[in-house]
Amino acid sequence: QEELTDLVKPFGSINKFIVMRSGKDALLEMGDVEEARSVIKHFSEDQALLRGKEVQVEYSSRQKLSEPENPKVEASRVLLAIIHNPLYQMNVDILHQVFSPHGNIEKIVIFHKAAAVQAFIVFDSDEAAAAAKSALQGRQIFDGCCKLDIKFSIFAFRFLGNYKEPVKMNRDYTNNSLPGDSQSKTSPQASILGAGTAFSTMKQGGFGSVPLSGVLPFGVTGSNDKCTLLVSNLHEVLVYEEKLFNLFSGYGRVLRIKMFENAKQALVQLADGVQAELALNFLKGAPLLGSAMEISFSKHNTIRHPRTRDFTMDPYNRFNSEYVKNCCPPSKILHISNVSDEVEEGDLLNFLAPHGVIQRVKLFESTNRRQALVEFDTIEQATEALASKHRSKLKATSLRIAFSRYHAIR
Template sequence: MSSSKLTTDGGNKKKSKTERMPRIPSRVLHLCQLPHDVTNAEVVSLGLPFGEVTNVLLLKRKNQAFLEMASEEAAVNMVKHYTPGGPILRRQPIYIQYSNYKELQTSHLPSQAKGQAALQAVKSGHLAATSALAAEGGRNPIPGAVLRIIVENPFYPITIEMLHQIFSRFGSVLKIIIFSKNDKFQVLLEYANPMNACCAKMVLNGQNIFNSCCILHIEFSRLSSLKVKYNNNKSRDFTRFDLPCGDVQSYMESSATPAFGTQNAILPSYAGAAGFIQPMGFMQSPGLPYPVVPVPGSVSVTTEAVPGLSALHNVVGIPESSVLLVRNFNSEAITIHGLFTLFGVYGNVLRVKIMLKNRETALIQMMDEVQAHLAVNHLNGQRIYGRVLQVSLAEYQAVQWEPEDQELVEDYSNSPLHRFKNPGSKNSQNISPPSETLHLCCIPSFATADELKKLFARTGSTVKAFRFFERDCKMALIQMGSVEEAIQALIELHNHDFGENHHLRISFSTMTI
């Protein structure tokens, strides 16, 4: 195969002709509309999640490239995965199709050295990766296998499990540490191989996990490796399952250090094309429940970010419904407003409807599918007023009602009590499962500890402990006798009016007193 044939395969005349007929599957893929400054290493990284890449030919002047996979199956998987929406490279959508060629013969081409250097980097690790990037035009060598990640606008909880599954697409993830610095959600992540870190950075940098939020800003860390002492929801060593859970509460007391993510947060489960690098299995440590919520169905991939990462639908396959079916609640104890208050902990409740023929069943419409799934994950199976609550996603797209249902329906679309009006607010960063300990805020200066304890005791609950925050007396922690009592106290006392325009705000906390 001559060099002229290789270059004309991507030409406009040839392209317009082949677009009128389906191409036969081939292990050689043709990539179009690439950024003008794309590198061989970036092109290779697009194929890595699907299998071994055996050759690459970059045609920079035409903004095109050819990528040869080790098998036709790997190429087919890659094309199938990117058919709904091509990959995004430097915010530019890439078009991928089968080439007319069955293999690449590039030994006689001047650009072969760069392509082979990028391939050797994938296979040989740190030293080869350094040479490959240097060959691409003076790029800085990779300092190591540790990435520093800043998540911009973290509107939804980001968990270690979620990060592990996202970044495992590009290699074996050894350790992850989550922390907050300068009011920014940050992550340190260590790969087994520096080239894995290189590929992850090239593909994921600038992409968003969910639509319009949780944008990843990735750079190489100066650290050569990470030291993890505890396996909990803030740090994890996937090579050491014998590490203790440790104390994860101390950092949470400061309001400037929000607790991102929760132990029972939504866990992503990729159902992508066969041939993807599967995430490492997580062995549960005692006292650390991380349940994976199986959700049937999925929606098509968009092109707003990396395929499979652009929205929570594409990460966990959430059905397109924001309506919840809530059953088996105590209708004599819980009102429509009580349901609004409880489910409002996990999202903005738009409507609540008690079923006319079954007053122990209700439909609750959340603002979006993400918040609906958060409510299912945290509230299903909780015991409230002597009943075990059953919460699931409904088949309806919206809550509707007839005139005879008017007294059983309330519209909260414009409620001033919505907790999640502003994306990235501290409320969205501190979502916690129901617990014995409640976090109180907006406490007036004239309210004493004894008055607050008496207030909560009037709900029939046992107050086990109470303390104000040292740095902010407008906030406090109160520990109830049980999780059920804490839930009931939140329902009854959230937005309690102290007078003088002071209203109590209550949420669940993972801290203990």
Template sequence: MSSSAGQPQFRYAYPPSKVLHLRNLPWECTHEELVELCKPFGRVVNSKCNVGSNRNQAFVEFEDLNQAISMVSYYASSSEPAQIRGKTVYLQYSNRQEVVNNKSSGDVASNVLLVTFEGVEAGDVSIDVLHLVFSAFGFVHKIATFEKTAGFQALVQFSDPDTAASARTALDGRSIPSYLLPEHVKSCHLHISFSAHVDLTVKFQSHRSRDYTNPHLPVAASAMDSSSQFALGPDGKKKEPESNVLLASIENMQYEVTIDVLHTIFSAFGTVEKIAMFEKNAGLQALIQFSDVSNAVTAKGALEGHCIYEGQQ
């Protein structure tokens, strides 16, 4: 059997082994997904996920050699390829006889946490709420959210494994406070493990991903979907979940607006921790992070629709 790209699904470079090498896996594939794929053929006793330069490979170890042979033989003759999340998975015997250092178990410390949310759907928890919750334990570099078979999940990157471990210890099994969630959400439980990633790639500031270390990234249009947005102009108000981060759109700019100018304006309402400015559609936007939600709410109420300079909206 061959893939559409002409790549064989099976390579017999090594003799049969109870350890199989899987390639072309979906991004951040989990141990649970591998077990689900292998379950019809036998019991997986260990796995190693997210290996290789693109982190799209894995090793699975069956309890018995015949179970691994059964899986390879089945897919070698089947008209349907092995698949996870719609992606064809390529199989081969490994030269390993056992799998060690199972990072998918969540026991190997990393500076990046994999967060699985129970009781919510994508969009129920904004990226600003995640930033607020996890920033209590240290500086959050990046956040990326996504949907998988396990549900709504997020990757949260800290500066170092110790900070990530502190956040995991404090939050794993806990719930996000209800006042940070939409009214229809009854509860949101967190299941947290260490990720195999060490540095997330964020190309746009958006409602799904955020890089708090790079002020030069462009802002995707979807960033407004989950931010506490307000416009310094005559636009109508949009009801959004409250958070400590505001997204400001500066319209009809007649004079230069700098980070220092924005810091002076917003500092009147509380401690401003970070400001990032972006150009979008020939306009200017900024993310302003306060030390707490109440200061951000006060600033939003006082400044929305007002002028920065006289004669300018």
């Protein structure tokens, strides 16, 4: 609305503004006829543009705009939740986790309309629905996206039975014969709403546990208590403890690593279960030196094997509470920090070139620290470079390398 009104503000005052239901048309009522004529005359000679697209400005057959009367919707146990900017895929488990703390849910139906995801949330009482609406209106399910716009629905519960959506998009919690919802009944610690929720991993008491506050990445429950991962399908010659440390330390504080000779396997113990879950979530299936890593939780919570490498006091154990915000899957672009003032783009290019084809290198400064972005041709090449060169020295400083969340270098 602001962008459209800015187009015509120079020609006079705007009395009313109505966006049509289609979202593609709008009606503006100017202060008087002369102001409306000025708008039409100007844009008949100079094409109106909005976000780079042509906008048609012409007279309406209406002489005056009146505000549409919206039917008053009384409080009911059925909520309509509109999820704006849905960067993550929604399902009934996520919405149940968000809404269930405010009352008993009987049904959830998710559907897509326009550019948003919408859902009907049916509670067992009007009071529970009102409490959920009051607590969640305007909140974001995940940081920076999935903002909730919640209204009481005019649809009665009996009409919602007509929605034939897949199980992930439609669930009746009153029908015990339907697929279970065990995943949706997670503990309060696993709540995915950012504001007002803290994820504490200190309860497991392991050395190096990090209190994580805020939103855990999509797919991470925060309730896992297994600290050790079994990593399989490794190259038996080219992969060793330091490379695994370089890779896994971006997702948690690595305590110990045990390589099994001739078995293409390793055990990686992290400080707590949440960090182990982060590593598994992002690195499972990631390519490393010709093979896709297979990762699962180990039955051993602590590594006690002989000839185990201990990284407990390693100064390059970099994971902290801020890292969880930037956790991302392996990507073609690497973020490099602690770059010496003497290093040029060509130095980085030569330093990392043995690991693959480099598309672009960009040096920059942020918070008075020199950093770089390096884009490889493939994710596998970038993963190899990180595993091989993190904490390696280039012109007197040890580089710190992590996967970048950027999809392109500008």
